[in-house]
Amino acid sequence: MVSSSSVQTTHAGPARRALRTAILAGLALFVSYTALKALGSPWAVDDFPEALAIKAELMPVIFPLHMISGGLALVLVPLALLARRWPRWHKLAGRIAAADVAVAGLTAFPVALIAPVTWGSALGFSAQGAVWLGLLALGIANIRRRRPAAHRAAMLLMAATTSGAVFFRVYLALYAMIGGFRHYELFYAFDAWIAWSLPLLAMAIWLKRSGASPFDPR
Ligand code: HEM
Structure with a gap:
C-alpha cells in the first residue's frame, strides 16, 4: 500500500521543479x-526626470554608452553563466x-559623479561600479591562473552585483507606489546602496555555505 506521505514525496519533486521553472x-x-x-x-531622454536629463545633456556620449552597455550586461552576463x-561558447560569451561590463562599469563613474542626483546615491553607484569592476578583474585573474573554482565564485558575485541594476528599479517603483514621493531623494540614495549590496551579501553567504570562495587557490 502506498502511504499518503510517500505520495506527497513523489509529487513534491515535479511540483518543486515546476515552481522553480516558473x-x-x-x-x-x-x-x-x-x-x-x-x-x-x-532614445527616450526627453521622458527622463530633470536630474537625469541634465546628465544626458552634459554627457551626450558617455551616458548613452552606459545605458546601452548596461542593458547589454543584463543579457550577456547570464548568457556567459548559462x-x-x-x-x-562560455569563453566567447x-x-x-x-x-x-568594463565599458558599463567605467562609464558608471562619470555618470554617477557629474551633476549627482544626491551625493549619497552618487557614492552608492560609485561603490557599486568599483565592486563590479573589482570582481570582474578578480574573475579574469583567477581563470588566467587556472583556478576555476575561484573564477566561478568571483563571477557569481559579479553577477549578483549586476542584478542591483534590476533591484534598484524594482525598489524605486515599489517606493513610489507605497510611499509616494515623500523623502524620495533619501530613498533614492538608500536604494543606490542596498540594491546591489543585498544580493551581493546573499550570494557571498550562499558561496560560503557551499564552501566556495573567490580566493580559493583551486
Ligand atoms: C552595476 C553597475 C552600475 C552602476 C554603478 C550604474 C550607475 C548608474 C548611474 C550613476 C546612473 C545615473 C543615475 C543617477 O546618477 O542617479 C545610471 C543610469 C542608468 N543606468 Fe546604470 N549603472 C550600472 C549598471 C547598469 C546596468 C546593468 C544597466 C542595465 C539596465 C544600467 C542602465 C542604466 C540606465 C538605462 C540608466 C538611465 C536612467 C535610468 O533608467 O535609471 N546600468 N547608472
Missing part, C-alpha cells in the same frame, strides 16, 4: 524587460560580457 521564467522575463528598456533609454557547460 520563478526562473518570471525572473528572466523581468530582466529581459529591464534590459530592453535600458537599450531604448538613449554557457558554462560548453567551454568554447565570457569575453564579450567582460568587455561590455
Whole structure:
C-alpha cells in the first residue's frame, strides 16, 4: 500500500521543479524587460526626470554608452553563466560580457559623479561600479591562473552585483507606489546602496555555505 506521505514525496519533486521553472521564467522575463528598456533609454531622454536629463545633456556620449552597455550586461552576463557547460561558447560569451561590463562599469563613474542626483546615491553607484569592476578583474585573474573554482565564485558575485541594476528599479517603483514621493531623494540614495549590496551579501553567504570562495587557490 502506498502511504499518503510517500505520495506527497513523489509529487513534491515535479511540483518543486515546476515552481522553480516558473520563478526562473518570471525572473528572466523581468530582466529581459529591464534590459530592453535600458537599450531604448538613449532614445527616450526627453521622458527622463530633470536630474537625469541634465546628465544626458552634459554627457551626450558617455551616458548613452552606459545605458546601452548596461542593458547589454543584463543579457550577456547570464548568457556567459548559462554557457558554462560548453567551454568554447562560455569563453566567447565570457569575453564579450567582460568587455561590455568594463565599458558599463567605467562609464558608471562619470555618470554617477557629474551633476549627482544626491551625493549619497552618487557614492552608492560609485561603490557599486568599483565592486563590479573589482570582481570582474578578480574573475579574469583567477581563470588566467587556472583556478576555476575561484573564477566561478568571483563571477557569481559579479553577477549578483549586476542584478542591483534590476533591484534598484524594482525598489524605486515599489517606493513610489507605497510611499509616494515623500523623502524620495533619501530613498533614492538608500536604494543606490542596498540594491546591489543585498544580493551581493546573499550570494557571498550562499558561496560560503557551499564552501566556495573567490580566493580559493583551486
Ligand atoms: C552595476 C553597475 C552600475 C552602476 C554603478 C550604474 C550607475 C548608474 C548611474 C550613476 C546612473 C545615473 C543615475 C543617477 O546618477 O542617479 C545610471 C543610469 C542608468 N543606468 Fe546604470 N549603472 C550600472 C549598471 C547598469 C546596468 C546593468 C544597466 C542595465 C539596465 C544600467 C542602465 C542604466 C540606465 C538605462 C540608466 C538611465 C536612467 C535610468 O533608467 O535609471 N546600468 N547608472
